[in-house]
Amino acid sequence: MGRRDAIAEPWGSRTPYGPGEPWPVRVDAHLAEGVSAEQVDRWVPSASVLHSNGDAMDIAVKDGRIVGVRGRAHDRVNHGRLGPKDLFGWQANASADRLTRPLVRENGRLVETDWDTAMDRVVARTRELLDEQGPSAIGFYTTGQLFAEEYYTLGVIAHGGLGTNHVDGNTRLCTATAAAALKESFGCDGQPGSYADIDHADVIALFGHNMAETQSVLWTRVLDRLAGPRPPALVCVDPRMTPVARAATVHLAPRPGTNVALMNGLLHEIIANGWVDHDYIDAHVVGFDELSKRVEDYPPEHVAEICDVPADRIREAARVLGTAKRLMSTVLQGFYQSHQATAAAVQVNNLHLVRGMLGRPGCGLLQMNGQPSAENTRECGADGDLAGFRNWSNDAHVADLARVWNVDPMQIPHYAPPTHAMRMMRYAEEGSLRMLWVSATNPAVSLPELSRIRSVLSQDRLFLVVQDLFLTETAQLADVVLPAATWGEKTGVFTNADRTVHLSEKAVDPPGQARADLDIFIDYARRLDLRDKDGRPLVKWHDAESAFEAWKECSRGRPCDYTGLTYAKLRERGGIQWPCTEEHPNGTERLYADGAFFSDPEYCESYGRDLLTGAPFEPTEYKALNPDGKAMLKAAGFLEPHEQPGEDFPYVLITGRTLYHFHTRTKTGRAPQLQAAAPEVWVEISSHDANAEGLDEGDLMEISTPRGSVRARLRISGIREGVLFLPFHYGYWDTDAGHEPVRAGRAANELTLTDWDPASKQPIFKTAAATLRRVTGTDGPSPAPTTTASAPVAAHVPATAGGERADAEEDPRPSGEGGER
Amino acid sequence: MKIGLLLHELHRDENDLAHALLRVSERHKVDHEIHHVARDLTRWSQGHVRTLADLGERFGTRLDPDPVDETRTAERLRDKAGELVGRKPQAALLLLRDLREIYVKAAGLSVDWEMLAQAAQGLKDAELLATVQSCHPDTLRQMRWANAKLKDSSTQILVS
Incomplete structure (x- = not known):
C-alpha cells in the first residue's frame, strides 16, 4: 500500500504495461481525517461527476454522512484509480451554505419559502405564458451534470408536454461540437472508440485536448503505457505547454483559430504520401475526391504561414499519424471552443476514415466530452435534439417518438433545429422568451460576454427559475430558487465519454428540504397536469428506476440502445457501454466495426449542416450525398477568425x-x-x-x-x-x-x-x-x-502541494470488498 | 454573342448581394450569428466580382474588379439604431424582411450562373464552365443559408 499527496502528484505512481496487456489495477482512496476503512458503515457505488471520465468509485458512508471515496478496482474505466477532483470533491456536498429551502423573490429580495409556494409560482407563470403566447415563451437551460433519468424527464416535459423548441444544456459550451462532428461524419452522435484503445495504440494523438487535466485518470493510463515496453508515440496540438505537450513526440502549437488549416495540412501530407486505406474508403466512405481536392490548397509551407508552426514539424506529425499501425485520437476544447469548431473536429474524423482506423483495438476515435453526463444530455434530448438520437428533420422519427410518448406528432416541435443556448439568450434579450428555467448550471459566469448575460438575466420581464445546490451567481438573479439534491444524495445513471453507463446510488439524504432534480421535474409535470393524448399523465414514472425503464423503451432500436441494461445488472457488473441489448448483453466496446455505420438516410440522427454557414441540409440533399449509409468525409476551407489581434489589442x-x-x-x-x-x-x-x-x-x-x-x-x-x-x-x-x-x-x-x-x-x-x-x-x-x-518557467516558484490533508492511498494489490466490483 | 450582357448583370448583382449582406450584417449586430456569417458570405460575392471582371476582359466587357468597398459601405451603413432596437420586437420583423431579400437576390444570381453555364457548354469553353462551377455553389450556399435562417427564425418572430 502506497500513499501520495494527490495534489502534488495528481497522477500518482506508475504501473507500467505494454501494448495489448491489461492496464494494472491500482485502487486509490481518500477518507476524512480520523476515519479508517474499517469504520465505514457502507460503501455505495457511483462514479465521478467532476469531469467526463466516469471513474468508478464507492462512496464511504459513516453515521449518515459521506466520509470519503475509494476507486473500484474492476471497473473498465479506471481500474481503481481516482483523480484529485474525485478524491476531494465530495466534501462540497456537506458545505454549510448548501441551499436547504426554496427561495422566492419578494420586493426585490430572495426570501425562504416552502415547496408549495415556490412550485405554485413556477406553475402559475407557466400557465399564464402558455395562455398569452404559447410554448415559445418558455425555455429550459440545463447541464451536463444531472442523470439520464432527469434529462429524459425534462425532455418529455419540454418537448412532449409544453411543446417548446427552446431546450438546451450547457453541453453547448463543452461538447456540442463533439456531437456535431460525429453527426457530420457518421450521421449520428456516439463516440466510436473505447478508453481501452490506449492499451493497443502505437500512436495517440490529442487534438486540443489537455487530457492530463481534463481526464486525469485517462492520462494516468497513457503515462503507464509511456512507462512500459514499446510505448506509443504522442502527437499533441495545443498552444500551451501542457503535461501532454511535454510528453509528446511531436508538439504543434498553432496560432489560435487556425485548426482547420493545420488539419488540412496534415491531411494534405497523408494523402500526398499515399498513407491512405483505399480499400476501406471504396467500401465504406463517400467524399474522398472532394477532400483530396480541398486539401491540395494546404501544402505544409502555406499552412506553416497560417498557423505559425514550422513546416517540417507539420510533416513530422503527418508522418507519425500517417504511418501509425493503430492510431487513437481524442479531441476536446482546443478544437471545440475555437473558431470553425466543427470543421476542425471533422478533419480528425477524416483522418481516421482515410486511414481506415475505426472499430478495431487501438484504432479509437473519441470526440471527448467535458462533463460527466454530457452524453446523456445529448441522447435523452435535453440538448434540444429529440430523445434517442431521433432526427427532427425525419417525420418518421418524430412520429415514432410521438408513439413512445403517446402524444400527437404536432405536439413535438420539429419545424426547425432546436433553439441553442445563445439563441435563447437572444430571445430573452429581445423579450420573446419570458421564462427561463436553469438547472445545475451557472450561465452568469460560464457564458461569453458576461456584462451582456447579466443584463439579459436580470431583466424584470424575464421570469428566471434556478435549480441548484448553492446560491450561485445565476441563482442570485432568479425569481425562484429551487434547492436540489446532488450526486450521492439521489440515484440515477450517467454515461461517460466512451459510452460507459454507471449507476450512481443514493448514499445519504440531501440537506434540509433539498430534492432530487428528477423529483422536481416530476412535481412540475404533475402540478401542470400534463397529459398524453388519452388523458393519462404524460410522465408515467415516479422514481429513478421507473424513469430509467421509460428511457430504455425510448432508446429501443436507436444507436444509444439501453434495453439490455437494468439497475440490477449495473449494480452487479459496474460500468457497461451502450449499445447494450438482448443480442449484445455485455454492451459494445467499439462502434463501427466492419465499417457499418448508423448513417442510413432513414436511420441517421442528422442530415448534417453546411460547416461554414450552419444551414441544415435537406433530406433530399443527404440522400443524394450518402444513399447507402456510409461514413462521410467533409472538407472545409480555412477562414480567418472574426476577431483578430491588432494595434490596440495585440x-x-x-x-x-x-x-x-x-x-x-x-x-x-x-x-x-x-x-x-x-x-x-x-x-x-x-x-x-x-x-x-x-x-x-x-x-x-x-x-x-x-x-x-x-x-x-x-x-x-x-x-x-x-x-x-x-x-x-x-x-x-x-x-x-x-x-x-x-x-x-x-x-x-x-x-x-x-x-x-x-x-x-x-x-x-x-x-x-x-x-x-x-x-x-x-x-x-x-x-x-x-x-x-x-507550470512556471522560473525556478523560484514554490511547488503546488496539498500537505497531509491531501493524503491519498494507492493500493496496487487490493483485496476485500473495495476491489471486488 | 450576348455573354457580355449577362456578365454585366452578374457583376452588378453580385455587387448588389455583397452590399445587401453587409447591410444585414451591420443592421443585425445583436443577432450575432447573422452578423458574423453574413460578413463571411459577403467575401464570396466580392470574390465573384473579381472573377467576373476577369471574365469580362475575355468577352470584351469592362467590369470594375474592385467590389463595393467594405469599409466605406460599412461606415455609411453603420447604424447604431441596429443595436438600439435590439430589445424591440420590430427589429425581428426587419430581420425576416432582410433575409428574404438575400434569398431572392441569391436565387436570381443562381439562375444567372446557370445561364452562363449553358452558354459555356454551347461555346465548349471549358475554362468558363470551370469558373461557373466554382462560383455557383457559393451562391447556392448563400441562398440556402438565407432560407435556413428564415426557417429557424420565423416561428419565434411570428408567434411571439
Missing part, C-alpha cells in the same frame, strides 16, 4: 480550465484541498512576451478586450508567444460582490466575445483579441498551480 486570449477545478467552482471551490491548489485567478504569458513587456512573475495585471477587463496575477509559463490564457473558473460567489464585479473583473468571460461556430453553435472561447497592462508589481509568485499547464 494578444490572442484563450480561456480554459485547470486540473483542480470544475466549471464555476461551485463544488471544487468548496473542497479545501482543491481550492488551496488553485485559489485565485491568474493570467499566463510566454517568457518572450514577458521580457518584451518587462513583466515579472506575480505582477498584478489588467487584461482587457473590447468587452471588459479582468485583474489577475501573472504567470510566466510555456504558452506560445502572442497568446494569453485565463482560467474561466473564477466568478464572484466567494467575493464581496456576490454575482458581479464591484470594481475589477475576475471572471474570464467578462472578456470573451459573443460568437459561435455556426455548425455546432458552440461559443468561441479561444480567439478574443486582448491587451494587458501592469497594475502593480509583484509581491510573490502568482497563485497558479505548478503541476500543470500553468
Whole structure:
C-alpha cells in the first residue's frame, strides 16, 4: 500500500504495461481525517461527476454522512484509480451554505419559502405564458451534470408536454461540437472508440485536448503505457505547454483559430504520401475526391504561414499519424471552443476514415466530452435534439417518438433545429422568451460576454427559475430558487465519454428540504397536469428506476440502445457501454466495426449542416450525398477568425480550465484541498512576451478586450508567444460582490466575445483579441498551480502541494470488498 | 454573342448581394450569428466580382474588379439604431424582411450562373464552365443559408 499527496502528484505512481496487456489495477482512496476503512458503515457505488471520465468509485458512508471515496478496482474505466477532483470533491456536498429551502423573490429580495409556494409560482407563470403566447415563451437551460433519468424527464416535459423548441444544456459550451462532428461524419452522435484503445495504440494523438487535466485518470493510463515496453508515440496540438505537450513526440502549437488549416495540412501530407486505406474508403466512405481536392490548397509551407508552426514539424506529425499501425485520437476544447469548431473536429474524423482506423483495438476515435453526463444530455434530448438520437428533420422519427410518448406528432416541435443556448439568450434579450428555467448550471459566469448575460438575466420581464445546490451567481438573479439534491444524495445513471453507463446510488439524504432534480421535474409535470393524448399523465414514472425503464423503451432500436441494461445488472457488473441489448448483453466496446455505420438516410440522427454557414441540409440533399449509409468525409476551407489581434489589442486570449477545478467552482471551490491548489485567478504569458513587456512573475495585471477587463496575477509559463490564457473558473460567489464585479473583473468571460461556430453553435472561447497592462508589481509568485499547464518557467516558484490533508492511498494489490466490483 | 450582357448583370448583382449582406450584417449586430456569417458570405460575392471582371476582359466587357468597398459601405451603413432596437420586437420583423431579400437576390444570381453555364457548354469553353462551377455553389450556399435562417427564425418572430 502506497500513499501520495494527490495534489502534488495528481497522477500518482506508475504501473507500467505494454501494448495489448491489461492496464494494472491500482485502487486509490481518500477518507476524512480520523476515519479508517474499517469504520465505514457502507460503501455505495457511483462514479465521478467532476469531469467526463466516469471513474468508478464507492462512496464511504459513516453515521449518515459521506466520509470519503475509494476507486473500484474492476471497473473498465479506471481500474481503481481516482483523480484529485474525485478524491476531494465530495466534501462540497456537506458545505454549510448548501441551499436547504426554496427561495422566492419578494420586493426585490430572495426570501425562504416552502415547496408549495415556490412550485405554485413556477406553475402559475407557466400557465399564464402558455395562455398569452404559447410554448415559445418558455425555455429550459440545463447541464451536463444531472442523470439520464432527469434529462429524459425534462425532455418529455419540454418537448412532449409544453411543446417548446427552446431546450438546451450547457453541453453547448463543452461538447456540442463533439456531437456535431460525429453527426457530420457518421450521421449520428456516439463516440466510436473505447478508453481501452490506449492499451493497443502505437500512436495517440490529442487534438486540443489537455487530457492530463481534463481526464486525469485517462492520462494516468497513457503515462503507464509511456512507462512500459514499446510505448506509443504522442502527437499533441495545443498552444500551451501542457503535461501532454511535454510528453509528446511531436508538439504543434498553432496560432489560435487556425485548426482547420493545420488539419488540412496534415491531411494534405497523408494523402500526398499515399498513407491512405483505399480499400476501406471504396467500401465504406463517400467524399474522398472532394477532400483530396480541398486539401491540395494546404501544402505544409502555406499552412506553416497560417498557423505559425514550422513546416517540417507539420510533416513530422503527418508522418507519425500517417504511418501509425493503430492510431487513437481524442479531441476536446482546443478544437471545440475555437473558431470553425466543427470543421476542425471533422478533419480528425477524416483522418481516421482515410486511414481506415475505426472499430478495431487501438484504432479509437473519441470526440471527448467535458462533463460527466454530457452524453446523456445529448441522447435523452435535453440538448434540444429529440430523445434517442431521433432526427427532427425525419417525420418518421418524430412520429415514432410521438408513439413512445403517446402524444400527437404536432405536439413535438420539429419545424426547425432546436433553439441553442445563445439563441435563447437572444430571445430573452429581445423579450420573446419570458421564462427561463436553469438547472445545475451557472450561465452568469460560464457564458461569453458576461456584462451582456447579466443584463439579459436580470431583466424584470424575464421570469428566471434556478435549480441548484448553492446560491450561485445565476441563482442570485432568479425569481425562484429551487434547492436540489446532488450526486450521492439521489440515484440515477450517467454515461461517460466512451459510452460507459454507471449507476450512481443514493448514499445519504440531501440537506434540509433539498430534492432530487428528477423529483422536481416530476412535481412540475404533475402540478401542470400534463397529459398524453388519452388523458393519462404524460410522465408515467415516479422514481429513478421507473424513469430509467421509460428511457430504455425510448432508446429501443436507436444507436444509444439501453434495453439490455437494468439497475440490477449495473449494480452487479459496474460500468457497461451502450449499445447494450438482448443480442449484445455485455454492451459494445467499439462502434463501427466492419465499417457499418448508423448513417442510413432513414436511420441517421442528422442530415448534417453546411460547416461554414450552419444551414441544415435537406433530406433530399443527404440522400443524394450518402444513399447507402456510409461514413462521410467533409472538407472545409480555412477562414480567418472574426476577431483578430491588432494595434490596440495585440494578444490572442484563450480561456480554459485547470486540473483542480470544475466549471464555476461551485463544488471544487468548496473542497479545501482543491481550492488551496488553485485559489485565485491568474493570467499566463510566454517568457518572450514577458521580457518584451518587462513583466515579472506575480505582477498584478489588467487584461482587457473590447468587452471588459479582468485583474489577475501573472504567470510566466510555456504558452506560445502572442497568446494569453485565463482560467474561466473564477466568478464572484466567494467575493464581496456576490454575482458581479464591484470594481475589477475576475471572471474570464467578462472578456470573451459573443460568437459561435455556426455548425455546432458552440461559443468561441479561444480567439478574443486582448491587451494587458501592469497594475502593480509583484509581491510573490502568482497563485497558479505548478503541476500543470500553468507550470512556471522560473525556478523560484514554490511547488503546488496539498500537505497531509491531501493524503491519498494507492493500493496496487487490493483485496476485500473495495476491489471486488 | 450576348455573354457580355449577362456578365454585366452578374457583376452588378453580385455587387448588389455583397452590399445587401453587409447591410444585414451591420443592421443585425445583436443577432450575432447573422452578423458574423453574413460578413463571411459577403467575401464570396466580392470574390465573384473579381472573377467576373476577369471574365469580362475575355468577352470584351469592362467590369470594375474592385467590389463595393467594405469599409466605406460599412461606415455609411453603420447604424447604431441596429443595436438600439435590439430589445424591440420590430427589429425581428426587419430581420425576416432582410433575409428574404438575400434569398431572392441569391436565387436570381443562381439562375444567372446557370445561364452562363449553358452558354459555356454551347461555346465548349471549358475554362468558363470551370469558373461557373466554382462560383455557383457559393451562391447556392448563400441562398440556402438565407432560407435556413428564415426557417429557424420565423416561428419565434411570428408567434411571439
